[in-house]
Amino acid sequence: MARFTSGNDVIAREIIDRYPVAKSAVIPLCHLAQEQDGHLADDALVQIGELVGITPAEVLGTASFYEMLKREPCGRYLVNVCTSISCHLMGGDELLHHAEQRLGVRAGATTADGLFTLEEYECQAACTEAPALQVNYRYFHNVTPADFDTLVDDLAAGRLADTIPPHGTLARIRQRIPSDRAAGAASPIGGAQPGWLTDSPALTDDGSNP
Ligand code: FES
Numbered sequence: 277m278a279r280f281t282s283g284n285d286v287i288a289r290e291i292i293d294r295y296p297v298a299k300s301a302v303i304p305l306c307h308l309a310q311e312q313d314g315h316l317a318d319d320a321l322v323q324i325g326e327l328v329g330i331t332p333a334e335v336l337g338t339a340s341f342y343e344m345l346k347r348e349p350c351g352r353y354l355v356n357v358c359t360s361i362s363c364h365l366m367g368g369d370e371l372l373h374h375a376e377q378r379l380g381v382r383a384g385a386t387t388a389d390g391l392f393t394l395e396e397y398e399c400q401a402a403c404t405e406a407p408a409l410q411v412n413y414r415y416f417h418n419v420t421p422a423d424f425d426t427l428v429d430d431l432a433a434g435r436l437a438d439t440i441p442p443h444g445t446l447a448r449i450r451q452r453i454p455s456d457r458a459a460g461a462a463s464p465i466g467g468a469q470p471g472w473l474t475d476s477p478a479l480t481d482d483g484s485n486p
Pocket residue numbers: 358359360361362363364398399400401402403406407408
């Protein structure tokens with residue numbers, strides 16, 4: 277799946293309605309697509325472009341700047357092991373090597389079961405807790421190889437499902453902005469907006485159509 281589901285299409289339009297210029301919503305729409313599919317597929321670039329009135333190439337031009345937005349399918353759990361200086365000094369490289377052995381893939385690859393993608397990562401701003409890693413951008417500090425094995429076991433068994441959602445989910449509680457607080461789609465600098473923005477009634481506060 278790469279086009280938005282009907283439910284996510286409603287959310288996408290609600291997100292766009294927050295901004296005075298529709299294309300300002302490109303990044304949150306990319307995150308919404310990644311939450312749905314686990315990565316940013318070609319069709320998602322096309323649909324986001326349609327929704328905000330720009331080309332797929334322009335969507336890609338923005339999305340490709342951000343490391344968090346993945347263009348290739350990603351495991352359910354993205355494991356980022358830091359090997360920058362503090363973590364390097366505290367065993368980050370050994371931890372990454374252990375992770376490669378345990379998961380059976382090199383950094384940059386995804387396990388055959390689609391559960392884990394392993395990446396070597398730059399500083400995660402947890403230098404005082406080195407070596408550090410993140411799973412779907414949730415932090416784990418002072419990680420030993422034994423800790424890593426326990427973490428992988430827990431993730432594979434679903435024991436951390438309540439605290440670590442699938443890759444792409446930034447937060448389980450979605451931000452809601454009342455329609456009277458949204459900036460709206462009327463551009464303060466003029467310029468054409470996609471037709472549906474001017475043709476469609478505003479969404480209600482709960483995201484549904486009135
Ligand atoms: S060096 Fe690893 S978190 Fe900063």
